[in-house]
Amino acid sequence: MAEPAKNRIIDEGLDTGKERLTQERIDKVINQVLSGETGARLKAYMDTCVHCGLCSETCPYYLSYGRDPKLSPAGKVRRTMGEILKRKGKVDPDFIRQASEVASTECNVCKRCAMYCPFGVDSAYILLVIRRICHLCGVTPLYIQDTAHSHSVTQNQMWVKEDEWIDTLQWQEEDAREELPDLRIPLDKEGADFMYSVIGPEPKFLAGLLYQAAYIFNVAGCDWTMPSMPGWDNSDMAMFTGDNEIMGRNKKFHYEAAQKLKVKRIVMGECGHAFRSVYDVGNRWLAWANPPVPMVHAIDFYHELLSTGKIKIKEKYKKSVTIHDPCNVIRGRGLHDKLRYVIHELCENVIEMHPNREHNYCCNAGGGVINCGPPFKNKRVMGNKVKAKQCADTGAEILITPCHNCHSGMEDIVLYYKLDMHVKFISDIMYEVMEKPEV
Amino acid sequence: MSNFDMLYNFISGPLFIVAVIVFIGGSIYKIHQLISLVNQKEKFIWRYMSWKYSIRSILHWIIPFASTNWRKRSFMTIMTFIFHMGLVCMPFFLAAHVILINEAFGVSWWTIPDGTADVITVIVIIACVFFLLRRLILRDVRFITTPSDYALLTIAAAPFITGFLADQQCCYYRFWLILHILSGEIMLMAIPFTRLTHMLYAVFTRAYLGSEFGGVRHARDW
Ligand code: SF4
Numbered sequence: 001m002a003e004p005a006k007n008r009i010i011d012e013g014l015d016t017g018k019e020r021l022t023q024e025r026i027d028k029v030i031n032q033v034l035s036g037e038t039g040a041r042l043k044a045y046m047d048t049c050v051h052c053g054l055c056s057e058t059c060p061y062y063l064s065y066g067r068d069p070k071l072s073p074a075g076k077v078r079r080t081m082g083e084i085l086k087r088k089g090k091v092d093p094d095f096i097r098q099a100s101e102v103a104s105t106e107c108n109v110c111k112r113c114a115m116y117c118p119f120g121v122d123s124a125y126i127l128l129v130i131r132r133i134c135h136l137c138g139v140t141p142l143y144i145q146d147t148a149h150s151h152s153v154t155q156n157q158m159w160v161k162e163d164e165w166i167d168t169l170q171w172q173e174e175d176a177r178e179e180l181p182d183l184r185i186p187l188d189k190e191g192a193d194f195m196y197s198v199i200g201p202e203p204k205f206l207a208g209l210l211y212q213a214a215y216i217f218n219v220a221g222c223d224w225t226m227p228s229m230p231g232w233d234n235s236d237m238a239m240f241t242g243d244n245e246i247m248g249r250n251k252k253f254h255y256e257a258a259q260k261l262k263v264k265r266i267v268m269g270e271c272g273h274a275f276r277s278v279y280d281v282g283n284r285w286l287a288w289a290n291p292p293v294p295m296v297h298a299i300d301f302y303h304e305l306l307s308t309g310k311i312k313i314k315e316k317y318k319k320s321v322t323i324h325d326p327c328n329v330i331r332g333r334g335l336h337d338k339l340r341y342v343i344h345e346l347c348e349n350v351i352e353m354h355p356n357r358e359h360n361y362c363c364n365a366g367g368g369v370i371n372c373g374p375p376f377k378n379k380r381v382m383g384n385k386v387k388a389k390q391c392a393d394t395g396a397e398i399l400i401t402p403c404h405n406c407h408s409g410m411e412d413i414v415l416y417y418k419l420d421m422h423v424k425f426i427s428d429i430m431y432e433v434m435e436k437p438e439v
Numbered sequence: 440m441s442n443f444d445m446l447y448n449f450i451s452g453p454l455f456i457v458a459v460i461v462f463i464g465g466s467i468y469k470i471h472q473l474i475s476l477v478n479q480k481e482k483f484i485w486r487y488m489s490w491k492y493s494i495r496s497i498l499h500w501i502i503p504f505a506s507t508n509w510r511k512r513s514f515m516t517i518m519t520f521i522f523h524m525g526l527v528c529m530p531f532f533l534a535a536h537v538i539l540i541n542e543a544f545g546v547s548w549w550t551i552p553d554g555t556a557d558v559i560t561v562i563v564i565i566a567c568v569f570f571l572l573r574r575l576i577l578r579d580v581r582f583i584t585t586p587s588d589y590a591l592l593t594i595a596a597a598p599f600i601t602g603f604l605a606d607q608q609c610c611y612y613r614f615w616l617i618l619h620i621l622s623g624e625i626m627l628m629a630i631p632f633t634r635l636t637h638m639l640y641a642v643f644t645r646a647y648l649g650s651e652f653g654g655v656r657h658a659r660d661w
């Protein structure tokens with residue numbers, strides 16, 4: 001099932017992985033995954049799907065690529081798991097390479113399709129099983145594999161060293177003290193009300209977000225802390241490469257950091273995939289039915305700050321804004337109404353894009369696709385024409401999305417499709433419009 | 440006894456019993472297989488199953504137009520609901536069937552008026568043609584269609600086509616009658632062992648997704 005050569009994207013992880021792959025290993029892996037690791041769900045989904053195509057139109061890739069049948073959810077399942085089952089597991093390294101590319105770069109595992117299938121067949125789950133198979137075969141796109149390695153070595157996504165982490169926090173604290181002299185970023189404070197956790201890219205490229213968060217928490221009078229030790233990073237690309245073992249280990253670090261600090265709960269920054277890992281996937285892989293330490297996403301927390309009056313608004317944001325609902329906290333946690341409450345508290349002119357809430361289209365960066373890096377960037381951005389149109393139709397100047405993946409993905413979309421809008425986090429706006437103490 | 444009578448007696452007697460046994464036995468086996476798989480490998484699923492959210496999800500998808508996707512595809516929705524209603528109701532409520540049951544077991548119940556039954560039959564056949572055309576014409580559906588999908592469509596359409604032809608009582612009545620009974624039996628036996636299993640599994644897959652969406656994701660799945 002190799003694709004025509006002209007469409008072939010060169011990726012060292014996939015290509016070298018394929019070269020090294022032996023038939024023996026494929027057989028072993030497929031057997032391990034199909035008879036060992038998967039069970040009723042995979043069987044029920046594969047047996048129940050009636051090939052009706054009612055899920056096709058839900059997928060942004062399918063819609064954006066001129067309704068290419070290969071890219072419908074069931075089409076992608078057919079090209080991957082369908083073939084594996086049909087050939088009774090007898091597939092070659094070329095096939096594994098191709099399947100890895102399909103599962104990792106043509107699907108955001110956003111589960112929009114599951115919501116539209118009359119039977120609730122979850123194609124995203126099936127494609128995650130494919131990623132797992134490819135991971136065990138050692139055929140994963142290079143860039144995302146690198147982040148998984150980073151998780152494995154440093155327990156954060158961006159190879160941030162422990163001293164760099166602490167330095168960054170102190171640097172932000174120092175800067176912010178010029179604005180609010182008694183501001184603190186309390187490290188390792190035992191028994192604090194909450195531990196604030198973020199994703200690796202924040203200290204690496206987006207330290208300003210740490211500044212804003214610290215400022216907001218200090219003004220709101222929060223009793224909070226951040227861990228100096230590994231576990232501060234809640235992100236998880238291992239979850240998306242199918243490296244479940246590393247995923248589990250990282251989630252343990254995260255929750256154990258909170259337990260060591262004896263905090264009452266964890267508040268997470270504005271990230272969707274990290275939320276999915278901490279709330280839905282990683283914790284369950286560790287056999288915790290529910291998160292062992294209560295945890296809330298930033299949307300939830302901002303909702304609390306605004307509704308209890310801990311943060312007051314000086315003057316609402318004037319520019320017109322629209323909201324991109326991040327799949328992992330909306331379809332993944334139903335925070336759409338709280339998100340709207342927060343945005344309406346902060347902004348004067350909110351224009352909804354359609355479809356929205358649970359029915360939103362993914363930003364196409366999600367599910368680790370953006371982390372597959374430059375080789376797949378064009379494919380990704382071109383695969384989200386529908387989102388670009390959705391955004392353009394609103395005519396809004398600002399696009400707010402409380403998720404890092406969405407943020408980066410939407411910036412690419414805005415640039416490529418020449419949309420006249422800027423992408424912002426909620427905290428960007430909150431920091432701008434909140435009542436600030438006189439100093 | 441003529442050859443026809445012997446054949447008729449055989450397929451409407453012993454063979455029918457066999458078909459029913461295969462259907463019931465096969466269905467129990469398939470459901471048992473699924474549930475034991477859950478127990479063996481994905482026990483955690485029970486922890487998340489919720490009656491409330493399962494029923495909520497099933498209701499939204501079993502009622503026409505109660506889900507977003509049903510509303511977006513109104514023609515397909517009408518066709519698929521009529522088709523499935525026909526498939527499930529006709530075997531039990533067709534007058535000719537109930538008469539046979541009455542003769543065999545002395546029980547009987549409400550039946551669909553003959554005229555209505557004719558209309559349903561024709562609509563079901565039209566729905567089958569519609570499904571066939573979808574598979575042949577729509578690129579996305581054609582891409583995921585396997586030969587078995589055509590076979591299953593034939594299996595599902597056959598009892599209606601043959602029944603309709605037999606009912607016309609014009610020509611080859613006996614031939615169509617025999618084929619009608621046979622095709623009905625084939626369909627019954629095929630349910631547990633082909634993709635028609637969706638009849639058995641749909642309730643489980645829906646319930647699971649509904650429970651995950653309701654209980655964990657706090658989001659709607661329709
Ligand atoms: S996944 Fe569901 S909607 Fe998609 S083809 Fe299969 S049965 Fe139809």
Ligand code: SF4
Nearest residue numbers: 059107108110111113
């Ligand atoms: S999970 Fe999302 S991206 Fe993947 S096939 Fe389904 S709708 Fe498309």
